[in-house]
Amino acid sequence: MAILWNSLILLFIVLVSLFLIRVLLFKTGLIYITNKWWRRFEDCFHVCQFFKVPEFSDGMQHNQLYRKVSVYLNSLTSMEDSDFTNLFTGKKSNEIVLGLDPNQVIEDDFLGAKVSWINERKLNRNTFVLKVRKADKRRILRPYLQHIHSVSDELEQIRKDLRLHINVRDDRDDGDHDDDDDNLRNGRWRSVPFTHPSTFETIAMETDLKNRVKSDLESFIKAKQYYHRLGRVWKRSFLLYGPSGTGKSSFVAAMANFLCYDVYDVDLSRVSSDSDLKMLLLQTTSKSVIVIEDLDRFLIGKSSTTALSLSGVLNFMDGILNTCCFEERVMVFTMNSKDQIDPAILRPGRIDVHIHFPLCDFSAFKTLASSCLGLKDHKLFPQVEEIFQNGASLSPAEMSELMIANRNSPSRALKTVITALQTDGDGRGSAAGRRLGDGGSRKSTDESSEHSGVLFSRDNTVKEFRKLYGLLRLKSHRNSPSLDSATAGHKDKSPSSDLASLQRDD
Numbered sequence: 001m002a003i004l005w006n007s008l009i010l011l012f013i014v015l016v017s018l019f020l021i022r023v024l025l026f027k028t029g030l031i032y033i034t035n036k037w038w039r040r041f042e043d044c045f046h047v048c049q050f051f052k053v054p055e056f057s058d059g060m061q062h063n064q065l066y067r068k069v070s071v072y073l074n075s076l077t078s079m080e081d082s083d084f085t086n087l088f089t090g091k092k093s094n095e096i097v098l099g100l101d102p103n104q105v106i107e108d109d110f111l112g113a114k115v116s117w118i119n120e121r122k123l124n125r126n127t128f129v130l131k132v133r134k135a136d137k138r139r140i141l142r143p144y145l146q147h148i149h150s151v152s153d154e155l156e157q158i159r160k161d162l163r164l165h166i167n168v169r170d171d172r173d174d175g176d177h178d179d180d181d182d183n184l185r186n187g188r189w190r191s192v193p194f195t196h197p198s199t200f201e202t203i204a205m206e207t208d209l210k211n212r213v214k215s216d217l218e219s220f221i222k223a224k225q226y227y228h229r230l231g232r233v234w235k236r237s238f239l240l241y242g243p244s245g246t247g248k249s250s251f252v253a254a255m256a257n258f259l260c261y262d263v264y265d266v267d268l269s270r271v272s273s274d275s276d277l278k279m280l281l282l283q284t285t286s287k288s289v290i291v292i293e294d295l296d297r298f299l300i301g302k303s304s305t306t307a308l309s310l311s312g313v314l315n316f317m318d319g320i321l322n323t324c325c326f327e328e329r330v331m332v333f334t335m336n337s338k339d340q341i342d343p344a345i346l347r348p349g350r351i352d353v354h355i356h357f358p359l360c361d362f363s364a365f366k367t368l369a370s371s372c373l374g375l376k377d378h379k380l381f382p383q384v385e386e387i388f389q390n391g392a393s394l395s396p397a398e399m400s401e402l403m404i405a406n407r408n409s410p411s412r413a414l415k416t417v418i419t420a421l422q423t424d425g426d427g428r429g430s431a432a433g434r435r436l437g438d439g440g441s442r443k444s445t446d447e448s449s450e451h452s453g454v455l456f457s458r459d460n461t462v463k464e465f466r467k468l469y470g471l472l473r474l475k476s477h478r479n480s481p482s483l484d485s486a487t488a489g490h491k492d493k494s495p496s497s498d499l500a501s502l503q504r505d506d
């Protein structure tokens with residue numbers, strides 16, 4: 001009995017002691033010190049290798065890997081847990097970001113192996129030094145560096161502020177650039193923050209079509225391996241066509257915002273030659289939307305101020321120029337009409353997806369009334385619907401301008417829209433409808449009407465655009481006949497196989 005009693009007391013004392021040791025270790029940080037010593041002790045039995053990632057190469061060029069490692073390390077949870085680290089305000093006023101201190105050591109785990117990084121600073125030169133056990137090196141080094149690449153790419157994509165790049169004129173017309181050239185070093189692009197607020201949600205368009213475009217873009221950005229297996233350039237080309245003021249440029253902005261891609265707006269009138277266009281493209285980055293607006297004007301010879309040839313543009317559209325540098329580009333071409341365009345230019349591969357932007361129909365009108373006036377329904381809606389049924393229409397730009405101008409009085413806004421439809425828009429849809437009867441062949445009646453305005457928010461180098469909203473006479477055809485599920489089912493067979501499912505040719 002006494003033995004049992006003594007054993008119980010002993011057990012109790014052991015448990016209490018263990019509990020007290022645990023409290024002591026965890027509350028005082030002794031556990032942390034013990035772990036640290038233990039790791040140092042373990043390291044004594046391993047041969048380690050060190051890899052340096054200097055900030056600059058010998059030629060004083062930025063080492064991109066240094067930047068990626070920095071982005072990666074600053075995102076690690078071990079940064080937060082480290083003894084000390086720097087705190088900075090982020091891009092947003094309430095954001096706080098962590099930053100490595102010189103000579104700070106950061107631990108990381110990868111595939112069960114422990115590695116550490118030190119942010120070494122000597123003679124004003126920063127270098128990250130990776131310490132990895134020799135036994136683990138062969139197994140983890142390559143995948144670890146790839147992991148750093150992809151994590152930092154993702155983080156940069158999420159955090160980056162989008163930019164709008166605009167090509168400036170090349171004063172030399174020979175297109176012969178050498179490496180020391182200032183112009184080349186600074187690049188032919190000037191950029192401003194891309195702050196266009198347009199999103200797919202703000203664009204009045206068939207929901208189904210919008211969703212198809214979104215999923216098309218999503219599947220494109222995941223399809224790197226697929227494109228490479230096919231031996232194709234990883235790009236996707238869109239043609240947005242339709243009358244002025246129907247939302248083509250806004251849609252490009254929505255695409256860029258959706259993808260978080262920079263926008264390169266190529267003004268062909270500022271491209272002096274084919275080699276100049278090549279140079280411009282070589283200076284674009286991957287994960288970007290490259291836009292050529294009003295391509296029809298160039299193709300039908302209205303922009304004759306440039307020595308750029310058709311074949312130069314076709315090479316660009318085919319992506320031949322891009323194979324030598326980065327990929328993952330979305331190309332967008334806009335046109336008012338594709339009537340006079342040689343079908344070969346618009347063939348799949350050059351243009352993968354055609355999207356028609358029509359004038360307003362009643363459904364688009366309701367979307368605009370909801371977004372501009374906050375109206376879901378109104379007693380004047382049936383009257384508006386009837387006018388649409390009679391074939392009248394306006395462009396979404398005209399319609400939304402009228403609504404915005406009268407936003408304080410929804411009834412007045414609707415009456416103004418009705419008057420405009422009855423006068424300006426009368427017969428616009430039906431007249432165009434007659435033209436549409438011949439297989440989608442249509443042409444704006446007064447394409448030459450020109451007007452100034454600002455496209456995106458840009459500085460004074462921004463291209464001015466030239467059309468008067470609402471002067472075009474085209475039919476609103478919102479019901480696409482080709483959005484059938486059978487075609488959509490073929491979507492993955494080739495990058496252009498879902499052309500028909502998105503194409504809205506009437």
Ligand SMILES: Nc1ncnc2c1ncn2[C@@H]1O[C@H](COP(=O)(O)OP(=O)(O)OP(=O)(O)O)[C@@H](O)[C@H]1O
Nearest residue numbers: 202203204243244245246247248249250396397467
């Ligand atoms: N479908 C739409 N939904 C919402 N707003 C639209 C739509 N279409 C045009 N708008 C509005 O009209 C204005 C002009 O649109 P946008 O510049 O995108 O037209 P566009 O088709 O590019 O015209 P253009 O052919 O003249 O360049 C923008 O302010 C835009 O917000």
Ligand SMILES: [Mg+2]
Nearest residue numbers: 248249293334
């Ligand atoms: Mg436009």
